[in-house]
Structure formats: structure tokens, C-alpha cells
Amino acid sequence: MSAPHTPPQGRIDIEGLHIELGHGQDRFEALHDVGFSVAPGEFVCLLGPSGCGKSTLLGALAGHLSPTRGSLRLDGQTLNGPAPERGLVFQQHTLFPWLRVIDNVAYGLKMQGVPHDERRTRAHQLLDSVGLAGFERHYPSQLSGGMQQRVEIARVLINRPRVLLMDEPFGALDALTRVKMQQLLLDLWARVPTTVIFITHDIDEALFLADRLLVMSARPGRILEDITLPFARPRDAELLTQPEFVALKRRCLALLHHGAGSVQSLPRLSPLGAVPPAPAAAARFAV
Numbered sequence: 084m085s086a087p088h089t090p091p092q093g094r095i096d097i098e099g100l101h102i103e104l105g106h107g108q109d110r111f112e113a114l115h116d117v118g119f120s121v122a123p124g125e126f127v128c129l130l131g132p133s134g135c136g137k138s139t140l141l142g143a144l145a146g147h148l149s150p151t152r153g154s155l156r157l158d159g160q161t162l163n164g165p166a167p168e169r170g171l172v173f174q175q176h177t178l179f180p181w182l183r184v185i186d187n188v189a190y191g192l193k194m195q196g197v198p199h200d201e202r203r204t205r206a207h208q209l210l211d212s213v214g215l216a217g218f219e220r221h222y223p224s225q226l227s228g229g230m231q232q233r234v235e236i237a238r239v240l241i242n243r244p245r246v247l248l249m250d251e252p253f254g255a256l257d258a259l260t261r262v263k264m265q266q267l268l269l270d271l272w273a274r275v276p277t278t279v280i281f282i283t284h285d286i287d288e289a290l291f292l293a294d295r296l297l298v299m300s301a302r303p304g305r306i307l308e309d310i311t312l313p314f315a316r317p318r319d320a321e322l323l324t325q326p327e328f329v330a331l332k333r334r335c336l337a338l339l340h341h342g343a344g345s346v347q348s349l350p351r352l353s354p355l356g357a358v359p360p361a362p363a364a365a366a367r368f369a370v
């Protein structure tokens with residue numbers, strides 16, 4: 084008898100999402116009529132100017148914020164509060180300083196009542212996969228920023244989330260560590276079939292990581308452009324100098340700085356990437 088078919092999980096559907104924040108006279112619209120879908124296992128980056136509502140959108144997906152209007156669904160179910168199926172990783176660390184690395188990673192399973200041996204085994208496996216075998220008995224303060232961020236990721240992945248929500252997770256890291264973490268994340272994601280929604284201000288990072296970019300307008304945030312990236316995987320640093328990459332980067336820069344009307348005159352990407360490279364000065368730009 085064949086094994087029962089399990090449909091892929093992690094599909095997100097957002098429709099007509101409006102979110103207002105603040106109270107009384109200070110109330111304002113943070114998100115305006117946001118709508119998009121994400122396929123199971125897709126890696127989507129959110130790009131947008133500061134204050135446009137990216138974290139608000141992530142907070143709604145995490146279940147920490149309720150829509151004023153509209154709907155958010157995961158695998159067809161309307162989201163209702165936070166749940167381990169949607170793991171959150173922030174820029175700032177949220178590790179418990181009084182717990183050893185292994186206990187930080189296993190904490191979620193402990194809360195779910197998973198037996199001691201099983202949670203240890205799974206925590207060891209995850210620490211191994213994020214390159215931290217041998218650091219199980221360290222405390223967070225004994226680790227570098229990049230290592231702490233690896234623990235954060237392991238701590239969320241141990242819950243086997245359907246969706247990984249990442250809010251500028253590498254924003255506080257030095258450039259070299261950041262590049263290593265991007266590669267580590269792609270390696271993990273290739274092995275663990277999880278939908279990823281990743282916020283960043285760094286266009287290079289977004290283009291390097293994502294299957295799709297959602298570029299948002301200034302507040303109130305709405306989706307200006309939904310860009311499917313044509314880059315094959317696995318990816319490496321060579322990609323950052325390819326003409327297609329540079330052309331898309333120019334397009335993102337124009338969208339972020341001048342809005343949707345500004346990009347009419349810019350060339351759209353051809354399937355062959357026949358777009359002249361941008362000047363070298365534009366090769367790295369964080370918004």
C-alpha cells in the first residue's frame with residue numbers, strides 16, 4: 084500500500100490586509116490593502132523603506148497583531164495568535180542568558196512536553212547542522228554575535244515550523260559573518276522544507292537569498308512590485324556581479340527611492356539578462 088500523501092505545508096494567503104496602529108488622534112494606517120500568496124517552501128524577501136510596515140506585516144503573520152480588515156491564512160486556516168508552526172527570528176537576541184546553548188535550543192520542546200532524550204537528540208542534531216557542535220554547554224554570553232544567531236535559528240527550527248519569519252536577522256552582524264550566515268541559511272533551507280519570509284534593508288541580501296521579492300511603498304505600506312528572481316540555485320558570491328543581478332538591483336533601488344512610477348523607463352529583465360551592468364559604485368548598496 085502506498086504511503087498517504089501529505090500535501091506540502093506552509094502556504095500563506097493574505098487578502099485585502101489593512102492594519103491601523105496607535106490610539107485616538109495618533110491612530111494611523113500602517114498597512115494598506117496588502118495582498119499576496121506564498122507557495123509552500125518558497126523564500127520571499129520583503130524590501131521597503133524604513134517605517135513602511137515590514138515588521139507590522141511580519142507581526143501579523145506571527146499572530147502578534149490582528150488585521151483591522153482583511154485576512155491572513157496559513158494552509159487555509161485563518162491565523163489566530165502566535166504558534167510554534169510560525170517561528171520568529173529577530174535581529175536582537177532573545178536567548179535565555181541563564182540557560183546553556185543546548186537548553187536554549189531544546190526549550191520549545193520542553194514546553195511541549197517532549198521527553199528529555201528526544202529533545203536532547205533533536206537539539207544536538209540542529210546544533211550540528213548550524214555548525215555549533217561542541218558548543219552545547221556554553222552560555223550565550225560566551226558566543227559571538229553570529230554564533231548566537233545560529234542558536235536563535237536552531238531554537239526556532241527545532242519546532243519544525245511551517246513558516247520561518249525573519250526580521251533583519253543578520254542586520255547587526257559584520258559583513259563577513261553576514262555573508263556566512265546567508266549561506267548557512269540557504270543550506271539549511273535546502274534541507275528543511277520551510278516557507279521563509281525574510282525582512283531586510285540590504286538589496287544584495289534580498290536578491291541573493293530569495294525566490295521572490297516583495298517591494299513595499301512608504302507608509303502606509305502596500306506591495307509596489309512582486310518580482311520573481313531568475314537565479315538558479317545553489318547560489319554563490321559570483322552571482323552578485325552577474326548582469327542580471329545588477330539590473331534587478333537597479334530596479335529595486337529605483338523602486339525604493341522613487342516609487343513605482345520611477346521604473347517605467349528602466350529596462351525590464353530579459354530572459355537572457357541582456358541588460359548592461361550598472362556602474363561599480365552601485366555594486367553594493369544598503370537602503
Ligand SMILES: Nc1ncnc2c1ncn2[C@@H]1O[C@H](COP(=O)(O)OP(=O)(O)OP(=O)(O)O)[C@@H](O)[C@H]1O
Nearest residue numbers: 104105113131132133134135136137138139140302
Ligand atoms: N505599536 C505601535 N504603535 C504606534 N506606531 C507604531 C507601532 N509599531 C510601529 N509603529 C509605526 O508604524 C510604522 C510601521 O512600523 P514598522 O516597524 O512595521 O516598519 P518597518 O518597515 O519594519 O520599519 P524599519 O525598516 O525601520 O524596521 C512606523 O511608522 C512605526 O513608527
